[in-house]
Amino acid sequence: MSRKKTILDIQKMKEAGEKITMLTSYDFPFTRVMDDCAIDAILVGDSLGVVIDGYDNTLPVTIEEMIYHTRAVTRARPKALVVADMPFLSFQTDLRDARLNAGRLVKEGGAEAVKLEGGTHIAATIRAIVDMDIPVVGHIGLTPQSIHRMGGYKVQGKREEQARRLMEDALAVQEAGAFALVLEGIPLALARRITDELSIPTIGIGAGPHCDGQVLVIHDILGLCEKYSPKFVKRYADVRGVIADAVTSYIAEVKKGEFPDEGHSFS
Ligand code: KIV
Helix, strand or coil: CCCCCCHHHHHHHHHHCCCEEEEECCCHHHHHHHHHCCCCEEEECCCHHHHCCCCCCCCCCCHHHHHHHHHHHHCCCCCCEEEEECCCCCCCCCHHHHHHHHHHHHHCCCCCEEEEEECHHHHHHHHHHHCCCCCEEEEEECCHHHHHHHCCCCCCCCCHHHHHHHHHHHHHHHHCCCCEEEEECCCHHHHHHHHHHCCCCEEEECCCCCCCEEEECHHHHCCCCCCCCCCCCCCCCCHHHHHHHHHHHHHHHHHHCCCCCHHHCCC
16 A cells, blocks of 8 residues: 655655656546556646536636635545646735635645646745745646637747746746646657756646656546547547447436336335
């Protein structure tokens, strides 16, 4: 039986050259399954706004929704480290809001770390949260909460000037005290440069194979997302097909009077 993973384990994995595995989870049963598979870290991502709630992007997600889902995940008592996303408008307004909302994710949700999107411009916010003894994961590159500034979900850092700014962002996030950094939607060569430069682990999503770890949205790898599927997503299963087959069989059996049979009834 393995023991509870902490941020120290995640940091040591970079030193040891062992890849870090992270997936999103938003509820109790998914957390139980992936924890039994020995995932290293679970991200309660604000991607839940898209894959669970059906919004077009992550901007409408509230801190209350994040706390609700984080609590469902931590109730499964996973061995994996649990990181909760800070949603749009929960940390950008001022340091007090940022501290309070990070604290709520830990106190009410049971998160062991929080994740914030942004680089140099939120370094002071990261520092303020770290100073409360709440571990922080940074997130730079294609940051979904910046969809309107980016003009869509576009790969970032392709031009040298953009790449230089992303390197500055990565260093600022590390300097501010983050213990890990998500790199999303950036060219693999840039992700490699950032990973080599930083002492904290990088966790990539659409950032190629050279990051210290990888994260994906669980609904994407299970084939549960009907909407847009980015190039970097690998579908490991067709769970939508499995669900559709089960529901179709149930409907057919009820219509024909085959279910429930005696074996599924009380005498
Ligand atoms: O919200 C999320 O799930 C994320 C990951 C995809 C990195 O931020």
